[in-house]
Amino acid sequence: xxxKYIVKLNSEQKDYKVTKKILLIxxxxxxxxxxxxxxxxxxxxxxxxxxxxxxxxxxxxSCENNIYKLNFWDVSGQDKYRNNIQSYYKNIDGIILxxxxxxxxxxxxxxxxxxxxxxxxxxxxxxSIVGNKFDDLTSEYEVDxxxxxxxxxxxxxxxxxxxxxxxxxxxxxxxxxxxxxxxNK
Ligand SMILES: Nc1nc2c(ncn2[C@@H]2O[C@H](COP(=O)(O)OP(=O)(O)OP(=O)(O)O)[C@@H](O)[C@H]2O)c(=O)[nH]1
Ligand SMILES: [Mg+2]
Numbered sequence: 001x002x003x004k005y006i007v008k009l010n011s012e013q014k015d016y017k018v019t020k021k022i023l024l025i026x027x028x029x030x031x032x033x034x035x036x037x038x039x040x041x042x043x044x045x046x047x048x049x050x051x052x053x054x055x056x057x058x059x060x061x062s063c064e065n066n067i068y069k070l071n072f073w074d075v076s077g078q079d080k081y082r083n084n085i086q087s088y089y090k091n092i093d094g095i096i097l098x099x100x101x102x103x104x105x106x107x108x109x110x111x112x113x114x115x116x117x118x119x120x121x122x123x124x125x126x127x128s129i130v131g132n133k134f135d136d137l138t139s140e141y142e143v144d145x146x147x148x149x150x151x152x153x154x155x156x157x158x159x160x161x162x163x164x165x166x167x168x169x170x171x172x173x174x175x176x177x178x179x180x181x182x183x184n185k
Contacts, residue, residue, distance in 0.1 A: 006175040009060040009067065016060060016067040020181055022174075023088055025113055026098035027106040028077035031132040034164045035098065036074055039174060044165055051076040054088065061174070063182050070178070089120035094177045095127045097157070099148075101141035102133055107148075114155050126180045127157040130173055134161045137168065 024032040033051050037043045040059055055074045060067055073092075076082055097113050099106040110129060117127065131148045134141065145161060152159035158176060162169040 005064055006178055007062045008171065008174075009062060011060075013060045013067050013069070016069040019069040019071055020093040020178070021071050021073065021091055022094040022096065022177070023073045023075065023092050024096045024098065025075055025088075025116070026077055026096075027100070027103075027109050030077065030098045030100040030103075030106050031164050032077065032096070032098055033074055035096065035130075035132070035162075035170065035173075036072055038164045038167060038170050042167075044167075050078060050081070052081045053083075061178055063178055066182075068178065068182070070174075085116070086120055089117070092121060092125055093181045095121075095125060096130055096173060096177075097127055098130045098132055099143065100133050101131045101143045101148075101161070104142050107131075107143040107151075110151055110155075124184065126177050126185070127155070128173055128177055129155070129157045129159050131159075131161045132164055134168065135163045135166050137161070137163075 026032055028050060029048055036057055040057060051074060053076060057072045059070050061070060073088055075088055095117060099110055129148060129152045148159050160169055160173045162173060164170055
């Protein structure tokens, strides 16, 4: 298990080795801001309040005796609140591309978000396609699991299904990504 090598550090760390930039993108209301609330503070809010522009939040992880600072860029899914798109994609190490398993449109738009990634980013980037709101892993949803698996394989990305509400698999998305970033996979 890769994840046993990674430890989340909640307090400010002065002696980190390097900063990694992780971008969260995807349609409005899929759960990007909720993801960070859960990962960073273990909080969850039922009320949707759209992100305006971009919010940057930091945290730290240790991986194999080194500490990494993570800068998360939480970008609005609404075009009208997004500007200076080039700056989001500058020097990124990882992207969390999220959709809502109850909303097929947000899944169909993965193609749009992938084309944006290809247009604005360069270099080696780990992209994780994340299907959120799998609140009950045994239930059926509008976007079937297999569709997520297939699109991730088509675009050569990672795939994770999560529920931020029920705290299923959220931290693993980050741990998985950091492991691959550190090992330059
Ligand atoms: N059922 C369910 N609802 C969720 C889950 N995660 C988030 N939500 C809800 O979905 C909505 C998502 O809100 P945000 O996280 O602000 O969405 P966002 O992707 O940041 O949206 P923009 O900032 O507009 O791009 C909120 O009402 C959350 O309560 C989940 O795992 N399950
Ligand atoms: Mg948001």
